[in-house]
Amino acid sequence: MSLKRLSIEGVRNLAPVEIAPGENLNWFHGANGAGKTSVLEAVFLLARGRSFRSHRISSVIQHGQDRVRVVACRWPDGMTLGMERSAGSWRGRIGGKECLRLSEFAACLPLVLMQPDSHRLIDGGPEHRRQYLDWQLFHVEPHYLETWQRYARYLRQRNAGLRSGASDAVLQALEQPMAEAGERMSAFRAGLVDKARVVIDSLAATLGIHLPGAVEFRYRRGYPAEEGLLGALSASRARDRELGFTRPGPHRGELVIQCAGQAAAQELSRGQQKLLALLLQLSQLDGLVGEGVRPLLLLDDPVSELDGRHFGLVLDWLEQQPVQAWVTATVPCPTAGRMFHVEQGKIERVL
DSSP states (O other), rough: OOEEEEESBTTTTTTSSSOOOSEEEEEEOOOOSSSSSHHHHHHHHHHHHOSOOSOOOOBBBOTTEEEEEEEEEEEEOOOOOEEEEEEEEEEEEEEEEEEHHHHHHHHSOOEEEETTTHHHHSSSSSHHHHHHHHHHHHHTTHHHHHHHHHHHHHHHHHHHHHHHOHHHHHHHHHHHHHHHHHHHHHHHHHHHHHHHHHHHHHHHTTTOOOEEEEEEEEEEOOOOOOOOOHHHHHHHHHHHHHSSSOOSSSSEEEEEEEEEEHHHHHSSOHHHHHHHHHHHHHHHHHHHHHTTOOOOEEEEEHHSSSSSHHHHHHHHHHSSOOEEEEESSHHHHHSSSEEEEEEEEEEEEOO
16 A cells, blocks of 8 residues: 555644655655655654654644644545644544554554664664564564553563562463463564565575675574473562562563674674665565555665665665655655655655
8 A cells, every 4th residue: 555645734844735645666855954854754653653753742743833733645545544643642533533543553554664773673672673573463463463462461460460469379360361372472473583584585685785694583482482481481480579570471582683693783883784674674565565565665864874786776676566665865866756855844746
C-alpha cells in the first residue's frame, strides 16, 4: 500500500500543506533546516503516534499552535487515516471511525524508517534489536501481537507478585501461561532470524557490501533453551524475589550479531555498522513484501550516509520493489521519481 494524499498541519516549521506523492519514489530536497525531515516525521506520527526525532510532542508542535494534525488517503483502497496530537492527548480516525489503539494505525500503515542514527541497531542496547524483530513479526505473524501482549501482562503480574511477597502457588499459576506465551515468542523470533540471515546474504551481494569477515546472526532466548522457560522461571524464583523482578524470559532476549567471530559493534567501524544496519532494514522490507505487505520506506538523508556507489545500488534495488519510498536530501533526485523542493517550511512539487 502507499499514500496518494497527505495533509500536514502544525508540524515544526512546515507551512500547512497537502502533498500528492507518487506511487514509488518521492524525493524531498532542500537546504539543511528547510523542513525536509519534518515531512517524514509527519508520516511517522500518523503511523506510530509519536516522533522519531523527539520523545516530547511539544517540541514537534509548531510555535503558536496547540496540536499537530496529519491526514492521509491510502492507495489503492482509498481508506482515510487521520490523527491529532496535542501535549496531552491523541485522537485517531480510520475510515471515518474513531480509533482507540495506536496498533491499529501501525497495522494500516506499515513503514520502515532509515535515519542517520540507524547504527544503533548494531551498537545500541539489545532493546533496539528486540524491537526490530517484534515490529516485523507484528506485521507478518497474525498471532504475534496477541502473544506478545499476553507475555507482557503475565510478566507485569509476576513482577508485582515478586515485590508484594506473593506465595509460590500464586507465582506458579502465573508462570505456566507466561512460559507458554514466552516460548511462542522465542520460536517466532528465532524463525525470523533464520529467514533474515538468507535475505541479508543475498542483499549484501546485490548491493556490493563487503564487511571485514563473515557476519553471523543468532537469536539468544534470554533463558537456557534446554531448561525451557517454565523451568528457568521456577529455578530463578527465589533470586527473583530478592531482586524484585523477573530475570529469565524473552524480555531479555537478543539478536546477537557478530562479524569475524566478534561482536559487530566492536569489530566494525561506524561506517561499516551503518552498512550492516542498512542490510538489516532492507531485509525487513524484503520480508514484508514477501508476505504480501507493501510498506512505506522513509529514508532520511541517505546521500550523506552512503557513498555514491552504494546509494546508487540501493536506488536500483528499490526500483524493483513494490514500495513507496520517501527520501530527503540536500541535492535533487538523480533518478526517475516525483520531486519536491522544500524551502523555509514550504513544499513545492517540481517534477
